[in-house]
Amino acid sequence: MSAFVEIRGVSKRFGGVQALSGVDLDIVAGSIHALVGENGAGKSTLGKVLAGVHRPDEGEVVVDGRVVAYRSPRDALADGITIITQEPTLVPHRSVQENVFLGVEQGALGVLDERRTARRFAELVQSAGIELRGRRLARTLPVADQQKVEILRAIAREARLFVMDEPTSALTADESERLFELIRSLRDRGSTIVYVSHFLPEVLALADTVTVLRDGKVVRTSPTADETPERLVAAMLGRSLDLTFPDKAPPPADSPVVLAVRNLARPPAVQDVSLELRAGEIVGLAGLIGSGRTELARAIFGADRATGGTIEIGGRAVRARSPRTAIRNGIVMLPEDRKSQGLLMLRSIVENITLPHLADVSKGGVMSVRSERRRTVELIQRLDVRTRSPKSAVNTLSGGNQQKVLFARWLFHAPRVFIADEPTRGVDVGAKRAIYELITQLAESGIAVLLISSEHEELLGLAHRVLVMRAGRLVAEFDQKTMSEDAVLHAAFATGGEEAA
Amino acid sequence: MTTEATPLQSRAQRALTRVDLAIVRDYGVVVAFVALFITLSLSSSVFFTWANMKNLAFQTAPVGIIAVGGTLVFIAGGFDLSVGAISGFSGIIAAQAFNASLGLWGSLIVGALVGLGFGVGNGLLITLGRVNAFIATLATSIIINGLGQVITSGNLVSVNADRFSTLGLGTVFGINYPVFVWFAFAGVCGFLLSRTAFGRYVYASGGNAEAARLSGVRVNVVRAATFAISGLAAGIAGVILVSEVQTAQWNANTGIEFDAITAIVLGGTSLLGGEGAIWRTVLGAFFLQMIGNGFNLLGTTPELQYVIKGLILAAAVSLDAWARRRRA
Numbered sequence: 001m002s003a004f005v006e007i008r009g010v011s012k013r014f015g016g017v018q019a020l021s022g023v024d025l026d027i028v029a030g031s032i033h034a035l036v037g038e039n040g041a042g043k044s045t046l047g048k049v050l051a052g053v054h055r056p057d058e059g060e061v062v063v064d065g066r067v068v069a070y071r072s073p074r075d076a077l078a079d080g081i082t083i084i085t086q087e088p089t090l091v092p093h094r095s096v097q098e099n100v101f102l103g104v105e106q107g108a109l110g111v112l113d114e115r116r117t118a119r120r121f122a123e124l125v126q127s128a129g130i131e132l133r134g135r136r137l138a139r140t141l142p143v144a145d146q147q148k149v150e151i152l153r154a155i156a157r158e159a160r161l162f163v164m165d166e167p168t169s170a171l172t173a174d175e176s177e178r179l180f181e182l183i184r185s186l187r188d189r190g191s192t193i194v195y196v197s198h199f200l201p202e203v204l205a206l207a208d209t210v211t212v213l214r215d216g217k218v219v220r221t222s223p224t225a226d227e228t229p230e231r232l233v234a235a236m237l238g239r240s241l242d243l244t245f246p247d248k249a250p251p252p253a254d255s256p257v258v259l260a261v262r263n264l265a266r267p268p269a270v271q272d273v274s275l276e277l278r279a280g281e282i283v284g285l286a287g288l289i290g291s292g293r294t295e296l297a298r299a300i301f302g303a304d305r306a307t308g309g310t311i312e313i314g315g316r317a318v319r320a321r322s323p324r325t326a327i328r329n330g331i332v333m334l335p336e337d338r339k340s341q342g343l344l345m346l347r348s349i350v351e352n353i354t355l356p357h358l359a360d361v362s363k364g365g366v367m368s369v370r371s372e373r374r375r376t377v378e379l380i381q382r383l384d385v386r387t388r389s390p391k392s393a394v395n396t397l398s399g400g401n402q403q404k405v406l407f408a409r410w411l412f413h414a415p416r417v418f419i420a421d422e423p424t425r426g427v428d429v430g431a432k433r434a435i436y437e438l439i440t441q442l443a444e445s446g447i448a449v450l451l452i453s454s455e456h457e458e459l460l461g462l463a464h465r466v467l468v469m470r471a472g473r474l475v476a477e478f479d480q481k482t483m484s485e486d487a488v489l490h491a492a493f494a495t496g497g498e499e500a501a
Numbered sequence: 502m503t504t505e506a507t508p509l510q511s512r513a514q515r516a517l518t519r520v521d522l523a524i525v526r527d528y529g530v531v532v533a534f535v536a537l538f539i540t541l542s543l544s545s546s547v548f549f550t551w552a553n554m555k556n557l558a559f560q561t562a563p564v565g566i567i568a569v570g571g572t573l574v575f576i577a578g579g580f581d582l583s584v585g586a587i588s589g590f591s592g593i594i595a596a597q598a599f600n601a602s603l604g605l606w607g608s609l610i611v612g613a614l615v616g617l618g619f620g621v622g623n624g625l626l627i628t629l630g631r632v633n634a635f636i637a638t639l640a641t642s643i644i645i646n647g648l649g650q651v652i653t654s655g656n657l658v659s660v661n662a663d664r665f666s667t668l669g670l671g672t673v674f675g676i677n678y679p680v681f682v683w684f685a686f687a688g689v690c691g692f693l694l695s696r697t698a699f700g701r702y703v704y705a706s707g708g709n710a711e712a713a714r715l716s717g718v719r720v721n722v723v724r725a726a727t728f729a730i731s732g733l734a735a736g737i738a739g740v741i742l743v744s745e746v747q748t749a750q751w752n753a754n755t756g757i758e759f760d761a762i763t764a765i766v767l768g769g770t771s772l773l774g775g776e777g778a779i780w781r782t783v784l785g786a787f788f789l790q791m792i793g794n795g796f797n798l799l800g801t802t803p804e805l806q807y808v809i810k811g812l813i814l815a816a817a818v819s820l821d822a823w824a825r826r827r828r829a
Contacts, residue, residue: 303715324717333715341715344708346775355705356716358698365697409716 400431570734620732707774
């Protein structure tokens with residue numbers, strides 16, 4: 001069989017991060033082709049390049065023997081390629097039918113033909129083997145059915161290749177099973193599916209071919225029949241970047257417990273989590289995207305209110321009512337997305353650093369510009385933020401320097417607990433190294449650090465202890481002796497281990 | 502594929518337009534102000550005279566005060582449509598209080614404080630009540646207009662004592678009091694915004710509410726406070742206006758909110774929050790008044806001034822949107 005889509009030497013860079021480098025891949029028409037890999041391995045990016053969401057920096061995509069350069073998902077759709085994303089994007093208050101034909105309305109001269117729409121919808125539903133009522137409002141559908149609407153919508157536009165990016169992440173087991181049946185029937189009718197997922201069992205059950213990605217490169221492509229979960233995990237592993245980590249200095253065993261979290265809950269993302277952090281300790285929190293790591297951090301910080309459980313700081317019970325109270329209690333958090341949750345992009349470095357500490361650089365509410373500047377300049381130098389002036393707007397800085405500004409914000413006063421959610425995301429290698437050193441120094445100065453990262457290498461390289469989350473619960477803990485990338489990954493994926501869910 | 506600039510070149514070009522548009526948006530009002538000022542000075546012998554300048558400032562003062570308060574609301578990410586209704590109501594209260602012999606300054610202060618009270622109400626409705634600012638202040642303006650009709654039975658409230666016009670018409674060095682009130686209010690608000698912790702919180706709440714919250718800023722309190730200040734501004738403008746004409750009516754200031762919003766936007770303060778400055782709003786208000794003044798002096802069709810004002814407003818908002826887009 002000849003390849004429907006050939007990807008040749010495709011590379012894609014986002015800021016300082018090489019998401020894809022020199023990817024070669026053939027996708028055979030009428031097959032289910034799975035892309036697997038760790039968080040950040042490039043599988044989603046590859047799917048999006050295929051569907052015209054991202055344009056490759058280098059390399060080419062060949063469809064039906066023709067080199068294509070999609071500028072938008074619309075261009076890709078003209079060739080019959082479409083993407084079904086994790087979060088369905090329907091018009092909530094309109095009917096299923098209207099959503100399906102949105103943009104390709106049935107009618108003449110802009111006047112809708114209701115009867116033709118209904119007939120065409122019935123045909124579509126039948127040919128795809130989907131059961132859905134056309135008149136129902138999209139917002140009343142469960143997520144699983146919303147995905148079906150998206151699929152119908154794609155079929156109505158004569159799509160032949162569906163990129164599905166983690167389609168089961170919001171589905172129940174039952175719904176997932178039905179989606180798989182639909183995917184198989186689509187294949188049997190001649191469609192091609194590129195299936196992006198990190199759920200290995202479902203990939204093995206569903207796909208004809210599986211490609212493993214690591215650090216934006218293809219590790220191997222092989223028939224699914226030749227693979228096992230263990231072999232796939234082994235392929236995803238391996239030393240990626242040539243990064244070195246600062247020496248670990250674990251705190252003494254009698255170091256006091258600074259943060260004690262007991263039975264913390266915020267269902268469904270966080271369920272009954274208990275953990276302790278000692279002064280000077282770096283604890284890594286591993287888990288797949290969606291496992292509840294970020295939600296746990298936000299609940300501890302008070303960004304989202306927990307529905308149950310207790311938090312103690314230095315042996316004293318505190319209530320995580322808001323970030324404001326958490327900050328007062330010495331808990332700070334570097335948020336997952338620095339642009340939308342961390343920085344005031346249009347304001348100066350100085351203003352961004354002092355925002356939580358204005359009481360310290362003002363008298364009676366009036367800013368003392370001089371003392372503010374003196375104290376921030378010190379921090380800027382200490383953290384080596386590369387900038388022309390402390391007054392420069394943050395949006396003029398590189399990703400790594402923006403992240404350093406956020407570190408500076410929380411080091412203005414030494415906190416007791418420092419939560420860092422993906423501190424090196426979108427940061428170049430040099431800045432990564434600087435951030436690693438910073439985190440190590442924080443711990444050495446007696447701060448308890450909770451480090452969340454999708455890069456397991458980073459967690460293992462920095463943390464004195466690693467906790468693994470899966471489906472909202474802590475499922476495994478590793479210390480210095482027992483931690484390995486293999487063990488962490490198996491716990492996160494629920495493969496092999498005795499505690500498989 | 503069409504020919505394209507290399508990524509590096511196009512990035513540099515983008516950076517250039519980005520800077521240009523933001524500067525035009527922020528300082529366009531200065532250029533426009535100076536240009537119009539010079540044009541009018543050259544084309545009318547009356548324009549650049551002490552009498553006309555004084556008069557211009559005097560006429561601008563009430564709108565200017567409201568626009569200054571509104572600027573804080575805008576920067577914090579809100580929107581206040583109720584200021585026209587509030588100022589009318591405050592005027593009624595001041596006039597009635599004076600007629601009930603509360604004393605000159607006492608009645609004026611009560612009138613202004615009523616404005617503050619409505620502003621606090623707006624703030625609570627929008628933050629605790631979670632009502633969209635546009636709708637909330639539309640609703641309160643309807644309510645306040647209704648209340649104004651109820652307490653006056655829809656009639657004019659006249660004050661028959663010249664003393665009542667002290668605030669509106671009194672002068673120092675030939676300059677009317679309202680001009681001083683306006684500049685003093687602008688000075689205080691400008692100071693709040695640029696020199697105090699509260700000002701930082703205002704910018705942070707409008708620029709990135711989530712980041713502000715995660716930094717421990719009480720975004721709701723900050724936003725509510727800006728509405729309170731805007732209400733106070735409307736109250737002050739209301740008592741000034743009623744003092745000038747010595748009569749109060751519930752709908753006397755209908756539409757003044759739109760003049761204020763126009764002045765704010767002309768000054769380059771973004772509708773989307775997080776950016777803006779008081780001094781530019783002051784220039785924006787002057788600029789708007791100068792257009793009207795110019796039309797009068799030059800004797801051209803006065804109705805045409807609205808067409809011009811509308812066009813300038815549309816252009817200012819468009820410029821803001823483009824400046825934002827380039828930076829996204």
